[in-house]
Every structure is written in structure tokens, then in C-alpha cells.
Amino acid sequence: MSEMGIKFTHFAEFAWSMMEPEEGEYHFEWLDRAVSLAEKYGLKVIMCTPTPTPPVWLSKKYPDILIQRDNGVTIQHGRRQHASWSSDRYRHYVENIVSRLAIHYGNNPTVIGWQIDNEPGHYGVVDYSENAQAKFRIWLQKKYGTIDKLNDTWGASFWSETYQNFEQVRLPNQQEVPDKANPHAMLDLNRFMADELAGFVNMQADILRRHIHKDQWITTNLIPVFNPVDPVRIDHTDFLTYTRYLVTGHNQGIGSQGFRMGIPEDLGFSNDQFRNRVGKTFGVMELQPGQVNWGVYNPQPLPGAVRMWVYHVFAGGGKFVCNYRFRQPLKGSEQYHYGMIMTDGVTLSPGGEEYVRITQEMKKLRAAYDKKSRMPKQLASRRIGLLFDMNNYWEMEFQRQTDQWRTMPHIHKYYNLLKSFAAPVDVISEKEDFSDYPFLIAPAYQLLDNNLVKRWTEYVKNGGHLILTCRTGQKDRDAKLWEAPLAAPIHQLAGINSLYYDHLPHNLYGKIDFEGKEFAWNNWGDVLTPAAGTDVWAVYTDQFYKGAASVIHHKLGKGTVTYIGTDTDDGKLEKEVVRRVYTEAGVSTEDLPYGVVKEWRDGFYIALNYTSDIQEIVIPDEAEVLIGSARLEPAGVVVWKEKSDNKYK
Numbered sequence: 001m002s003e004m005g006i007k008f009t010h011f012a013e014f015a016w017s018m019m020e021p022e023e024g025e026y027h028f029e030w031l032d033r034a035v036s037l038a039e040k041y042g043l044k045v046i047m048c049t050p051t052p053t054p055p056v057w058l059s060k061k062y063p064d065i066l067i068q069r070d071n072g073v074t075i076q077h078g079r080r081q082h083a084s085w086s087s088d089r090y091r092h093y094v095e096n097i098v099s100r101l102a103i104h105y106g107n108n109p110t111v112i113g114w115q116i117d118n119e120p121g122h123y124g125v126v127d128y129s130e131n132a133q134a135k136f137r138i139w140l141q142k143k144y145g146t147i148d149k150l151n152d153t154w155g156a157s158f159w160s161e162t163y164q165n166f167e168q169v170r171l172p173n174q175q176e177v178p179d180k181a182n183p184h185a186m187l188d189l190n191r192f193m194a195d196e197l198a199g200f201v202n203m204q205a206d207i208l209r210r211h212i213h214k215d216q217w218i219t220t221n222l223i224p225v226f227n228p229v230d231p232v233r234i235d236h237t238d239f240l241t242y243t244r245y246l247v248t249g250h251n252q253g254i255g256s257q258g259f260r261m262g263i264p265e266d267l268g269f270s271n272d273q274f275r276n277r278v279g280k281t282f283g284v285m286e287l288q289p290g291q292v293n294w295g296v297y298n299p300q301p302l303p304g305a306v307r308m309w310v311y312h313v314f315a316g317g318g319k320f321v322c323n324y325r326f327r328q329p330l331k332g333s334e335q336y337h338y339g340m341i342m343t344d345g346v347t348l349s350p351g352g353e354e355y356v357r358i359t360q361e362m363k364k365l366r367a368a369y370d371k372k373s374r375m376p377k378q379l380a381s382r383r384i385g386l387l388f389d390m391n392n393y394w395e396m397e398f399q400r401q402t403d404q405w406r407t408m409p410h411i412h413k414y415y416n417l418l419k420s421f422a423a424p425v426d427v428i429s430e431k432e433d434f435s436d437y438p439f440l441i442a443p444a445y446q447l448l449d450n451n452l453v454k455r456w457t458e459y460v461k462n463g464g465h466l467i468l469t470c471r472t473g474q475k476d477r478d479a480k481l482w483e484a485p486l487a488a489p490i491h492q493l494a495g496i497n498s499l500y501y502d503h504l505p506h507n508l509y510g511k512i513d514f515e516g517k518e519f520a521w522n523n524w525g526d527v528l529t530p531a532a533g534t535d536v537w538a539v540y541t542d543q544f545y546k547g548a549a550s551v552i553h554h555k556l557g558k559g560t561v562t563y564i565g566t567d568t569d570d571g572k573l574e575k576e577v578v579r580r581v582y583t584e585a586g587v588s589t590e591d592l593p594y595g596v597v598k599e600w601r602d603g604f605y606i607a608l609n610y611t612s613d614i615q616e617i618v619i620p621d622e623a624e625v626l627i628g629s630a631r632l633e634p635a636g637v638v639v640w641k642e643k644s645d646n647k648y649k
């Protein structure tokens, strides 16, 4: 590892049974040996808490620590992520092992930081154990105070769901109802699970903090946009990291070889989201080194793709990349999963060779690093905050209204078009200050309150450019429709007089006219009547509402609001509209093809090629090219510095 140029290694996230083979019997010698070997060769260690894998004696002695599926089956010992965050008993045992580990390694200078658990999230299984049921009732009681308040919020009188006391309430469960569960109960289930997960991570962070040296940091590794993970709720760690596998047969990528590279938003969106969470920095804890064993099918990554992904994290401001894994395992659950080292234990895999190359190249970048560099003015003028909230995701995924609605593809459509402008995007939550951004976009922001609308209004009046899209503001935070016209709270802000929505069958495309060009849609169409003083930018040109507005725009104070009511398959309409918002604000945009990524970080420009064709990157003549060249092969990387940036410092 050391010879390869690797700086740190990552230990023990599943090793509870080796640390505590019998209750109260602790063995750290084997781990001590590994840590001192790392130290001997100049490697730092990220130490992990082993809590995703309780030892068998614990599950056998206390089966009540296990999670239970919606069909009542208790998940047994034998894999991972099978213990319930809602079990006090489990938390007690977690507290014990984490404290012991922290006391043991909390002052070891080779250990630079801690990872809590591993991908907390139960891999998609919702926990219906009695512990979870009981904790849900406590959570509800705390939230609502009285059962009448819960009944009222859930609309429980509809179909006589009305409860008499909290004891009667259960987690909404598809197996326990003949049709769809109550939507408000579902939203509360998701919020509760996200709180349980966050509470579990925050609890471990607090335990570690009590014992470890202040120079050791604390993080966890999350699967991005994955139920019930809500990164906004995890705030006791120093920062967050994520894990991502791009080549798993789940998508075709871009062009004939795209399936060997993945899609750029998989890393880009996560970079831009995790960089803006607790600690305002991030790392990536797992990227694949080659073929994995668990995909739909498992292609070989394109030569160069492993390196390109690392550069993508670098470009997004990531502080480190940890690769999963070092050696390919010969036995156990991840046979066939590539490592940096092949099955013989000594030969570098192609991905391993790419890491060696990266560690060499990073030396060059480190030498050219200027910590005083500031984002060039032109880029700063394009900065945009993309407001994202898991509550909207939960609500809209449960009530899609049309089977063509997909929340993340809707949001990614906007993300990708902004990246094609080479706009720096920050994926932010309502905790952040909007005034930092010349542009702000809130795609399909379904749940809101008057306070958020007030913040948006102030933002615009002070000169911000706000972009809203379909479904925004239809409901309050409890997912209740307003006792007012649909989306009433945003009407004044967006210049809407009235609005309803339409969906089309899969094989029928409606038409829209924007600046004399025709666009096609069929997923979601908000049909708008503008208020006086609002400009109509695009109109529907067929269906019974022919002539009604699809996109409207108006000025408010020093800023503007644009409402894009239609969701199209190809996103072409959305792209042209957002470009016009930028152009009218006097801000330039680029026109990068989908799959060409261009980012700026700490004085470096980085361009990447996720497409299957050669791409020519425009690099000014006087620029200093540090890595690669302007002609980018598929999975190619080029890094340069622009002399003209100096004048903006």
C-alpha cells in the first residue's frame, strides 16, 4: 500500500465478532498489529465502529435486537445491517463496544479519524420490529402531544381511521393494509426512520467524542438519496462521506461504452450535496476499483474510468477518496469483487494501477496548489443553490400521481443542465443562507410553509433569481393541501393567478411553444394562468387548454422568479428556459454536452469525459496544462490552471 503511494487505510467496520468474541471478552491484539504495521509503513488509519455486524452471541441471547420485515419475518444473524436502531438493548451494547474501541485507539496518532457504522440504512428493509413500533409511538406522542392532533393531521376521520390513543397506532405497513397506506402516516414513518438512523449515528459520535483526541475526526459513510438516509439530520459528526458504485449494470451511461463509466450526476450531485452538509467538507469512503459482484450485470469498467471517478471527487472539492477494496477476497460474500490487488495477493488490478498513477499525479497537483486561489468571477456569477429536501422526495415518491413521475430524474434534469452551463452548483437545505447565490432553484418543492415563501420573496427582492418547477408548494409540511387554490402560497411570488396540472398517456406527447420553437412533453404539465404583470414564456399549443401558460416569468424587486410548470422527457425545454434566465440576468453560460464535466476547484480546472466519443475541451492558450490534454478520450481527464484567474484574486 505504502509503495503504491496510498496515504491511509480503513479498518474494522464489520469486525465486532473478532473484537468481542464472547460477551465481555475483548481482543484488540490483532487490530493493534494491523495498526502498527500501518504506522511502520507511514500509513494513517481510519478506524470504524463495527456496529453493522453484531456478533452471533448477541443476536442469539437477545433476538429482540433484530429488525423485522413488513411481513413479520425477523432478520437473522448471518449478514449485516440486521440490528434495530430502535432497540435500547442494542444501543447499550453499541455504547459498550464503541467506548472500548475509542478508549483503545482514541489517542493513537496513527488513527486519523473514525467512521461510524457502515452505510447505515438496513439496505432498504424498513424495520417493523416491536422496538421500532414502540419508538414510533413515542416519536408521534412527542410530535403531536395529543391523539386528536395526530388524527387531525393524518386526516384520520376519512375511512374511520381515527385512533383513541397512541397505543393503537402502528407503523404504516403495506402488508397490513389492503390498498395504499395513509400518506401522512407514510411521511411520518420516513421521518421517524431517518431520525432513528441519525440518532444512532449522532449517539455514536457523542460516545467517540468523549474518549478520543481532538485531532481525530468523526464521520460516517452514507448511501446518497437512499431511504431512510437524510444527511441533514446527521450533525454530530465532523463531516459526512458517501459511497458510490457507478458500474453495476443499473444504467447504460452515455453512448456505446457508457455502461463502463456510469453517469456523471452519480458523483457530481453527491459531491455538491455532501460538501454542503455538516462541517462544509466531505470525503468519499468507497469507490469501486473494478468489477463488482452484486450488479444487475457486472461489466469491466472502461480503462481509465476508476481514475476519472477519483478526479471527479477531487473536482467536487472532496478531501479524500477511499477505494473499496484493497485485496480481492477469496471467500465470503464478496467473491468476484475486484480489489486494487488481484486474487494472488500481489498483482495490481487495472484499477490498482490507476490508483498508482493518481498518487503520482497528485504530487504534481499538490506542488501547483495555491491556497489563496479564489473562484474566478465568471464562474462565481453562475453559482446556484439547488434546494433539496428528503421530505419532498418521500412525499412525491409515495404519491407520484402519474407512473411517469420520478423525483430524482426530475431534479437531476435540472442539475445536469446547470452543469452543462459549467455553473457551480451547491445542493443545499433550508439551513443554508440563500443570499450567497445569484441563482436559486427549488425543483418540485412540494412541501413548504409561509416562512420559506417569505425567505424566497426576500431573496428575490434583494436581487436573486429564483427558479421554481412543477408541484412546488402544493402542500404544507404535513402534506395537507391548502384550504385555498392549489399551490396558493407561491401564487403571488411566482405571479400565478391559478393553476392545475395534467398528465398524458405514455404514447401521447403534448406540444409547447417557447420562443417559436416546439417542445414535446408528457410527464407532468402545470397549466398556468398568469397574474397581471407576469410574462408568459411558453404556452401549450394543443389539448383543451391550448394557449395556456407552461412557463412564466416576472420581476420582483431587484430579482426575478421563473416558474417552469412542465416536466419533459428530454429536458430540452427546461434547458432553454433556464439558459434564458441566465442570459437575461447578464450571465454567460457554456454549452457542454451531457457527459462532459467541467469543474473548478482551488485554482484547478478539471474536465472529464463520461461520453463514448472523443471530446475537445476548450482550454485558453496561455493556460498551464498539468495533467492530460485538451483532447479527451472516453474516461479521459485534463487538469489545467488559467493565468487569467490571477486578476480575480
Ligand code: GAL
Residues within 6 Å of the ligand: 118, 119, 243, 245, 286, 292, 324, 334, 337
Ligand atoms: C458497499 C459496502 C461495502 C461493500 C461494497 C461492495 O455498499 O459498504 O462494505 O459491501 O458495497 O461493493
